[in-house]
Amino acid sequence: MRKAIRIFDSVLSVFCAFFFIILIINNNAQAQSVNATMQPPREVYVSGEAFGIKLYTNGVIVVGTQAVETGDKRINPAAEAGIETGDIIVSINNMNVYTSNEVSAILSDNNSMPYKIRLKRGGRYKTFVLTPVYSEREGCYKAGMWVRDSTAGIGTITYFDKKTGTFAALGHQVNDVDTNELMPLLEGEAVCANVTKIQKASSGTTGSLSCEFEDKTIGSLLDNSAIGLYGSYSFISENSRLMSVASKNEVERGRAQILSTIDEGKPRLYDIEIIRINRKGSKEQKDIVFRITDKELLEKTGGIVQGMSGSPIIQNNKLIGAVTHVIVNNPEKGYAVFAQTMLQRSDNLVKQRK
Numbered sequence: 001m002r003k004a005i006r007i008f009d010s011v012l013s014v015f016c017a018f019f020f021i022i023l024i025i026n027n028n029a030q031a032q033s034v035n036a037t038m039q040p041p042r043e044v045y046v047s048g049e050a051f052g053i054k055l056y057t058n059g060v061i062v063v064g065t066q067a068v069e070t071g072d073k074r075i076n077p078a079a080e081a082g083i084e085t086g087d088i089i090v091s092i093n094n095m096n097v098y099t100s101n102e103v104s105a106i107l108s109d110n111n112s113m114p115y116k117i118r119l120k121r122g123g124r125y126k127t128f129v130l131t132p133v134y135s136e137r138e139g140c141y142k143a144g145m146w147v148r149d150s151t152a153g154i155g156t157i158t159y160f161d162k163k164t165g166t167f168a169a170l171g172h173q174v175n176d177v178d179t180n181e182l183m184p185l186l187e188g189e190a191v192c193a194n195v196t197k198i199q200k201a202s203s204g205t206t207g208s209l210s211c212e213f214e215d216k217t218i219g220s221l222l223d224n225s226a227i228g229l230y231g232s233y234s235f236i237s238e239n240s241r242l243m244s245v246a247s248k249n250e251v252e253r254g255r256a257q258i259l260s261t262i263d264e265g266k267p268r269l270y271d272i273e274i275i276r277i278n279r280k281g282s283k284e285q286k287d288i289v290f291r292i293t294d295k296e297l298l299e300k301t302g303g304i305v306q307g308m309s310g311s312p313i314i315q316n317n318k319l320i321g322a323v324t325h326v327i328v329n330n331p332e333k334g335y336a337v338f339a340q341t342m343l344q345r346s347d348n349l350v351k352q353r354k
Contacts, residue, residue, distance in 0.1 A: 041246075044162075048158075048239075051154065052152070052153075054150070054188050055221060057149050058184040059088040059120065060088070060097060061148050061181065061183070062179075063178040064085055064145065065144055068133050068135050077133055086121070090120055114131045117130045155169050156260060157190075158170075165233065166231065166232055168346050171227070171228045171309055172226065183224055185222075190219050194214065200300075201303045202331065207306065208306035209305055222353070226285065227285065228342055228345065243314070245343055246340070248279050251279075251321070251338070254273065257315070258292075258313050272290045288313070312339075
């Protein structure tokens with residue numbers, strides 16, 4: 001009997017200890033949950049201003065190949081070597097190349113000698129052997145390909161984040177105009193720009209803003225990604241306004257506004273209606289589908305036009321997203337990416353650089 005009592009006491013002690021541990025874990029979890037909900041929302045300086053992009057590539061992009069006339073033949077050395085449009089050449093004979101002039105100078109200084117071309121295609125590195133041919137018409141050796149090392153364009157700044165010293169824009173990546181491939185960023189800068197002209201959009205026709213670049217640098221470019229263009233800023237525009245960033249769960253269907261610059265004045269708010277939300281996320285930055293309802297904006301632009309990408313979307317006095325794409329067949333409608341997703345990208349970028 002005494003032995004049975006001792007066994008019962010031991011079991012009871014173990015149960016009490018286990019219950020006490022569970023109670024501690026539960027209390028800690030509740031405390032962490034309370035702390036998380038008590039954290040103030042993140043604030044950024046929302047912009048909506050047009051800006052100019054000057055981007056230089058990490059390597060050179062092959063934007064096309066062409067046959068070379070040599071004697072009575074037409075030969076395309078690049079294509080025969082296996083090089084394709086959209087490839088990014090990173091080195092020639094183990095020497096890194098960054099400009100189209102470097103590539104041209106190396107390949108034209110040739111006596112029918114082969115070159116080892118290392119390039120990046122679809123995220124993977126490949127090596128090919130390219131042998132230029134002599135063009136009698138031009139009097140030099142030609143590789144039969146066109147390359148590009150830089151691009152320029154315009155867009156809209158979404159926000160400045162004072163906490164990290166970064167700015168975010170576009171909401172989508174900068175692609176090469178010919179290959180439609182992502183431009184691999186080596187370096188670049190964002191500059192102030194003034195809108196000078198509007199080409200209105202219509203069904204099946206993409207409109208655009210035209211801008212003049214100013215000799216005033218906003219900051220340096222750090223990242224060209226599928227979720228937008230990011231950089232470190234040298235100043236925050238006086239037209240920016242401090243605003244909380246909403247979580248994706250706070251975004252609602254219904255009335256909202258976009259903040260954009262479509263003329264020589266300051267950024268202005270224009271009415272829109274959010275008609276669909278995809279909270280699971282989208283690889284094509286189409287988290288939000290919206291429709292422009294502002295008559296003045298429709299009269300001036302016909303809808304979403306090139307150059308408005310990155311325009312902040314505001315709802316309930318919070319930044320909820322940024323314009324990314326237009327629906328070409330119906331330019332009154334467009335897509336947007338969550339502001340929370342862009343903020344996470346810029347935060348991760350800062351962590352990686354540290």
